[in-house]
Amino acid sequence: MGIPTIPVSHNMLFVLDPRFGDFNRDIVSDIFRSVDTRFAEVLGTSQSSSTIMSVILYASDGIPMCSSTSENIHHIYLCCKGGDYSILMFQFAHEYCHHLIGGELKGGIEGLKWFEETVCEVASMYHLRRMISDWKRSNDAEKLHAVPEIQKYLEHLEKPSYSASSDILRHLKMEGWIEWYISCYKQRSRPSSNAVAVKMLPIFEANPHLWRIILHFGDMRRWKTLDELFQHLRKADSSYEAPLVELQVLLRSLY
Ligand SMILES: [Zn+2]
16 A cells, blocks of 8 residues: 555645644645745746655654755655644745755755755745735635634744844854854754844845745855855846845844
């Protein structure tokens, strides 16, 4: 007997696993599809924003991640219950962002990999926001019922005590904050990594086409400095010049 799967779209397959628990298959497929569709909209790409097949699996080691197989299929590992819609969206949007960036999908935080992680954190919050506004207008009773919980979850991610406590901001003002930031990543300390993402989110909210920068990231381990990366991004596409400057000014203000 084959492994049970749910086809989500022509290039996305969800592999069922008892550890996801019981859940509404339509809603979960809808969450996965909505991230793909919305990314395609803001990136200005066709119907589906990726030609690479992605397979969604349960993360046995408890760490959500996106990895690549030798056949160039991306495996997106999630670690939550299928009925925990906010956490599911949070994890999936982050990993799907890695999938779209398509750089070397290996562990480690060399070069500007930390910045890719930060942008993926922004993606999580960005898609959670969109989910709330979509679900608020839905006719589906289960979606409507879930909205307050998702709102609470997002507020928790964005609230100062979690994302930008004075301690974190003090570190961000220090010289060498990037080294500190990377060390937080190595320790998998999400509150600190989230602090910069929270500050970046409004720029992406106001300028959704800024998401196009991820199409030009490539392997982020090859960049040594943000200035080097931003110079490359500016040359690659002129459509996001103004918000890119805004993003650069923000990041410079942090160190
Ligand atoms: Zn990540």
